[in-house]
Amino acid sequence: EAGVAQSPRYKIIEKRQSVAFWCNPISGHATLYWYQQILGQGPKLLIQFQNNGVVDDSQLPKDRFSAERLKGVDSTLKIQPAKLEDSAVYLCASSLDPGEETQYFGPGTRLLVL
Amino acid sequence: AQKITQTQPGMFVQEKEAVTLDCTYDTSDPSYGLFWYKQPSSGEMIFLIYQGSYDQQNATEGRYSLNFQKARKSANLVISASQLGDSAMYFCAMSLSNDYKLSFGAGTTVTVRA
Numbered sequence: 001e002a003g004v005a006q007s008p009r010y011k012i013i014e015k016r017q018s019v020a021f022w023c024n025p026i027s028g029h030a031t032l033y034w035y036q037q038i039l040g041q042g043p044k045l046l047i048q049f050q051n052n053g054v055v056d057d058s059q060l061p062k063d064r065f066s067a068e069r070l071k072g073v074d075s076t077l078k079i080q081p082a083k084l085e086d087s088a089v090y091l092c093a094s095s096l097d098p099g100e101e102t103q104y105f106g107p108g109t110r111l112l113v114l
Numbered sequence: 115a116q117k118i119t120q121t122q123p124g125m126f127v128q129e130k131e132a133v134t135l136d137c138t139y140d141t142s143d144p145s146y147g148l149f150w151y152k153q154p155s156s157g158e159m160i161f162l163i164y165q166g167s168y169d170q171q172n173a174t175e176g177r178y179s180l181n182f183q184k185a186r187k188s189a190n191l192v193i194s195a196s197q198l199g200d201s202a203m204y205f206c207a208m209s210l211s212n213d214y215k216l217s218f219g220a221g222t223t224v225t226v227r228a
C-alpha cells in the first residue's frame with residue numbers, strides 16, 4: 001500500500017513570494033491533516049479535513065495561509081506572501097476516518113524562506 | 115488544552131542496550147490516545163506504537179513497548195536491543211477522542227553508539 005505522498009520535498013523562496021505544497025493521502029483515508037514543524041520543535045496542527053470539508057483550521061494563519069481539499073482526496077497548502085518565520089517542514093498526514101486515531105505521515109516539504 | 119512534556123532533549127545509548135524515553139501528559143479528558151513517532155534525519159514521521167487510555171495492558175510492537183502509568187500520567191517508550199538505525203528524534207503525542215488532533219511534545223534525540 002502506498003504511503004502519503006508530498007511534493008515538492010524541498011523549496012527555497014524569498015520572503016513575500018508565494019508557495020504551494022501538495023499532498024496525496026493513503027488511498028481511502030477520509031481525514032487529512034497539515035502540520036507545521038519548526039526546527040527543534042514538535043509538529044503543530046494547521047488544518048484538519050474530513051473528506052473535502054474543514055474540521056478545524058483554528059491554528060491556520062488565514063491572512064497568509066490557505067488550504068483546500070477538492071474532491072476529498074488530494075490537498076494543497078498555500079502560503080502567500082511568505083515570511084521568514086514560515087521556514088519549517090510542512091507535514092501532511094492522513095487517517096482512515098475519525099474513529100481511526102493513528103495518523104500516517106508523508107515525508108514532508110522543507111521550506112526555506114530567505 | 116492537552117499538553118505533552120518530554121524532558122530529555124537528547125540521549126546516548128550503547129548498541130544492543132535498552133533505552134527509556136520519558137513522556138508525561140496532561141488532560142482532563144478521560145478518553146485519549148497516546149502515540150510515539152520516530153523521525154529520522156530524512157524528516158518522515160514514522161508511527162511506532164499506540165496506547166488507548168482505557169487499555170488495560172501496556173502496548174508492545176516488536177522492540178518497542180509503552181510503559182503506561184495512568185495515575186502518574188506518563189507514557190514512557192522503551193526501546194529494547196538498540197540498533198544503529200534507531201538513531202533519530204522521537205516524539206510523544208496525544209489525541210483526544212472528540213477530535214483526534216495530535217499534540218506533540220518537543221521530542222528526544224536518541225543516538226545509538228556502536
